[in-house]
Amino acid sequence: MNLLIPLSWLRDYLKTDVTAKTIREQLSLCGPSVEREEKRGEDTIFDIEVTTNRPDAFSIYGIAREANAILDWQKAKTILVPPSGIHETITPQTKQLLNLEIKIDTKLCPRFTAVVLDNIKIAPSPALLKNRLEACGIRSINNIVDISNYAMLELGNPMHMFDYDKIHEAKMTLRESRKGESLHTLDGINRKLPEGTIVIEDADRLIDLCGIMGGENSAVSSRTKRIIVFVQAYDPVKIRKTTQTLAFRTDAASRFEKGIDLDSIPEALSRAVNLCKKYAGAKVASELIDIYPNKQKNISIELSDSKLSNYLGIDLKLTDAARILKSLGFSVKTGNQELVATPPHWRAADVIDEEDLIEEIARIYGYHNLPSELPVGQIPQEDETDLSRVIKLKTALKYLGLTETMAYSIIPADWLKLTEIKPQDSVELANPLSSDWQFMRPSLLVSLADVIAKNQNMRTNIKIFEIAKTYSKNGNELPIQELKIGIVLQNSNFEQIKGIVENLFEVLARPLVVIARSEAARQSSLLEPSLSAIVNSHNKEVGTIGILNHKVAQYFGIDGQTAVAELNLSTVYQLPATSNSYHPIPKFPPIIEDVSAIFAKETPVAEIIKTVSEAGKPLVKNIEILDIYVDPKIGKDKKSVTLRLYYQKTDGTPTEEDVKPIRESVLSALEKSLSAQIRK
Amino acid sequence: MDPKVAEVLEQAEKIISSSQNADQIYIEIFGKNGIFTALAGEMKNISPENRAAFGQSLNAAKQQIEKALTKKRSSLVVSRSSTQSIDVTAPGKAQKIGHLHLVSQAIEEIVDIFKRLGFTLQSYPEVDWDWYAFESLNMPKDHPARDDWETFFVKSERSAKYGQQVLTPHTSNGQVREMERTKPPIRMLNISRCYRRQIDVSHTPMFHQFEGLYIDKKVSIPQLKGTFDFFTENFFGKGRVTRLRPHHFRFTEPSFEVDITCGVCMGKGCRMCKSGWLELGGSGMVHPNVLRSGNLDPKIYSGFAFGWGIERTIAMKTEIPDIRLLYQNDLRFLEQF
DSSP: OEEEEEHHHHHHHEEEOOOHHHHHHHHHHHSSEEEEEEEETTEEEEEEEOOTTOGGGSSHHHHHHHHHHHHHHTTOOEEEOOOTTTTOOOOOOSSSOOOOEEEEOTTTOSEEEEEEEESOOOOOOOHHHHHHHHHTTOOOOOHHHHHHHHHHHHHSOOEEEEEGGGSGGGEEEEEEOOTTOEEEBTTSOEEEOOTTOEEEEOSSSEEEETTTEEBGGGOOOTTOOOEEEEEEEOOHHHHHHHHHHHTOOOHHHHHHHHOOOGGGHHHHHHHHHHHHHHHHOOEEOSOOEEEOOSOOOOOOEEEEHHHHHHHHSSOOOHHHHHHHHHHTTOEEEEOSSEEEEEOOGGGTTTOOSHHHHHHHHHHHHOGGGSOOOOOOSOOOOOOOOHHHHHHHHHHHHHHTTOEEOOOOSEEOHHHHHHHTOOGGGSEEBSSOSSTTSOEEOSOSHHHHHHHHHHHTTTOSSOEEEEEEEEEEOOTTSOOEEEEEEEEEETTOOHHHHHHHHHHHHHHHTOOOEEEEOOTTSOOOTTEEEEEEEEEEETTEEEEEEEEEOHHHHHHHTOOSOOEEEEEEHHHHHHSOOOOOOOOOOOSSOOEEEEEEEEEETTSOHHHHHHHHHHHTTTTEEEEEEEEEEOOGGGOTTEEEEEEEEEEOOSSSOOOHHHHHHHHHHHHHHHHHHHOOEEEO | OOHHHHHHHHHHHHHHHHOSOHHHHHHHHHSTTOHHHHHHHGGGGSOHHHHHHHHHHHHHHHHHHHHHHHHHHHHHHHHHHHTOOOOTTSOOOOOOOOOOOHHHHHHHHHHHHHHTTTOEEEOOOSEEEHHHHTGGGTOOTTOGGGSTTTSOBBSSOOBTTTBOEEEOSSTTHHHHHHHHHOOSSEEEEEEEEEEOSOOBTTBOSEEEEEEEEEEESSOOHHHHHHHHHHHHHHHHOTTOOEEEEEEOOTTEEEEEEEEEEOTTTTTSOOTTTSSSEEEEEEEEEEOHHHHHHTTOOTTTOEEEEEEEEHHHHHHHHHOOSOGGGGGTOOHHHHTTO
């Protein structure tokens, strides 16, 4: 959260000659960050980011306190002066005391303070208050309203001023709202309140939306003569819930949400009363009301010398550490090897253990003043994980000519429909940002198809891949999240995608077998059923390969035929990799012979090779497919296949006598088992 | 020289000078039915006392023929090349190389740098339990990040022990998981997709973070600084250093914001960076409650952790104006890197 700090106002409490530049630098290095600064006439305004754990620094005085401690350690001359009146005890000044009947639920409001002031003269605020409020972005209204905002900015405690005479029967009940209640807030809006909102009711109506904004009906106006100054703290969780439900947050609410230091409340009340006396002629007309049943605890924390130097990496004297803590308001007892520190009440919620103390000491000392060294511990021995293996795989694909894409893992409902996986079987978001970001994708192919569609007007030969996790529902367990690779080739065919997959398996050093999908097997609806196949390795199914389903192509508006493959790398990496071992190089050259034959079109090439391999034993050591072609001249449902056979012997070059019987066995096997027509 | 040998030598020289095919010449002379092969075969018809002389002649002839043949081969090459002309400035026929995504390139570099410090890349779930993403990290139940305004929740059954399933908003969900996987010393790098319910000019609902976790005995803030300086110098360039400023995270104590010196002015201050420093990301010493969540005794062990956005780190290095470009997958963008 950010706040604006006019330097002139800061210097009311931070008495030092140090320049604005130094204050800014030192604050940012050791405390809350000064993100920006602006000039406003003669004055400089700092825009400071205060982290949520430091509500004590979310005020002018809080920043002055921080800066004072930081500059003090830097040996600059500096004194911290508190706002006048904060320690004044509130005693009645009028003869007739005004009453207030208060009933509160202390669970909702852990501390409730109030006092009634009489003799109020409503008037415009003096220039000093006006200018400072405006520098901080708050509009000036009148002296009383302005004082409540001024004190809030100054000390961090939000407060409210009620017109005493508008409180029916001087009764105030602080409770949770019931169903159907509503309130006209100060800004003129009639708000319907959700059940359980913290509110104040007088004798017969709601008068305050606690912690957020006062009611119109109890507000201070130009005719107000008597006021209630009201400083309190609320249950932060409830306030936050209300601001979210109503989608309405104020400066006061932001502070209540972070939690208020209960022990700072009397000081804020005293300061407000002091300002009201000074600028509105106020006289205290009641006893101080202070309902504070459960006092904030003050704990002591022990920090050992050794722990401190372990963290700092240097030896800092305990006395120096104690000095730093004291300048921050801690009370410290120093021993020989440890110190015991008690945080001041404004830090009680934030500083709880040794590490918190170490942080206070180290940051004021200055992290930038600590040395820089590399870790010296033992290096753990770890196996390589899939994610780092994948880096090599990506590089190989790059050099094979493919480009890597990365798409969002969250997809629209329409894309899920293309996969034919039902929403109840998928990983669905309960609170999507929009219908475009609703399901976790079960396949990479839909995202890749989208990339093709978006780029096809500028490229005709797109070859892309993505490696990422996909998500599938796993009952009540966490979804199955496996690493997949999706490859998509624009304007392509099965032969080309299979070629890439063959290269991929060479890089992966695992065996590859592509087999036809059986009729009964579940189709991947993303692939064209008759043009898709299963990818196996070591007899395990590891993926699918084929042509993108025309329905998907149509949905994305892709022209032309798209060849795709999707493989499960998590599975593949668990399979054993083949390692290369030495095979003696043949001493004698082989006899190489080509065989051409005409087969029925549906005869799988794998079967042809298998038949030749069997019949060619023991001489045929290698079989290559030279050519496969289809031509109406050789027959409508026929194809011609040319094979190259390598006849090899270890003890010599095979002679015609060696080769002839094998050759005949091969040709005869082709003719008999596969009804081939051998071509001469 | 033996007259038969001399005759074959003359024939060989004639073959060499008349043919333009070096392989053919070789076959005619030294092949199965070559003239020299036949001549060498005559050895068995020579009487034993004349074999030595015959052999010598054969060798001499062979050497001469081979010399002539070599000369012939060279001249054939020369004559071939002197009839060709090439334009050396015309483009060559190169293979078309693809491109890795910028995020992968950054990941590769980051992994490589941290590998040298003994950090290993681990992988942890993106859809994880609330417990690992928040509660184990000392974030109380009502912390703003845990409500459904900022974090994506998954439609699923609530686990009694682990709470709801969420899309992790940071890689820190890997911290306690790592402590469960192995005992210290721990040097872990976790790079993963993260998700936050936010979309505007500088935020995408999905982004990448890289997280480092170092747990050992007596881990100090200077070691944190040293690790960051090592990374920034290697990733961004020589002379680039880091500095720490106070910040707040629930899972670290002390917590820091990490800045690096601006690459343009090297820390002096300029129009680009104003102060000389650019924000890199957050870090801190692992909070004792987080160590306890991982069943480690904070009296014995301490550690540091950091989590930085990869997109931001990339933008600082390559000057990409809008990080959404990274996920639009326009090939004209991807092919630039």
